[in-house]
Amino acid sequence: MNGSIYERELLNILSGDERSIERISRSRDPYYKYVLSSLIERPFYVTRAAGSLGADLVAIRDDYSMVIEVKSSERDKLIFSENSGTKQEQALRLHNKCLKSGLFITYAYRLKKASGDPWHFFTIKSDVEYKGNLSGLYNILPKQEVTKNGNFILQWSSGLPLLKLVSYLNNII
Numbered sequence: 001m002n003g004s005i006y007e008r009e010l011l012n013i014l015s016g017d018e019r020s021i022e023r024i025s026r027s028r029d030p031y032y033k034y035v036l037s038s039l040i041e042r043p044f045y046v047t048r049a050a051g052s053l054g055a056d057l058v059a060i061r062d063d064y065s066m067v068i069e070v071k072s073s074e075r076d077k078l079i080f081s082e083n084s085g086t087k088q089e090q091a092l093r094l095h096n097k098c099l100k101s102g103l104f105i106t107y108a109y110r111l112k113k114a115s116g117d118p119w120h121f122f123t124i125k126s127d128v129e130y131k132g133n134l135s136g137l138y139n140i141l142p143k144q145e146v147t148k149n150g151n152f153i154l155q156w157s158s159g160l161p162l163l164k165l166v167s168y169l170n171n172i173i
Helices: 003-014 018-025 030-041 088-100 132-140 162-169
Strands: 045-048 057-060 065-073 077-079 105-111 119-123 152-155
Touching: 003 018, 003 030, 003 045, 003 057, 003 065, 003 105, 018 030, 030 162, 065 088, 088 105, 119 162, 132 162
Parallel strands: 065 105
Antiparallel strands: 045 057, 057 065, 077 152, 105 119
16 A cells, blocks of 8 residues: 555544544544544644655644654564665654754654554654653654664554554543
């Protein structure tokens, strides 16, 4: 499946689209449905970013701004390199652009054919001290791992599930 399908899926979820939230929650427990349904009342304005070398989505609301790069795979581990579809150079460029504006890149990793919550979230480790709500969000997001060659790794099982991200963003305990 084309990666843009997953970009649209996440865009619709974060935008509070009832049909998309119902579809992803269909076979889940009532708490999962409740948490994701909170996005219907507190949605983000989400837009797809233009260009193939920039971030995929920008999600903003009165309390949070997220620059999101969407990745999808049937494998539970993505290794960034210059020889793969997941480019290390692109990751560093996005990271540096975000740093200049006081933001950080958020990686949304969609595991194809996952049982349970298919979306897990990460960011890139930084020495920047983020301010306000972004500080808390940055702190709860798992940071990418690094190979001995210095390439980033996203290990899907180490990511923050969508349920926990939305629960945090919408202050649901």
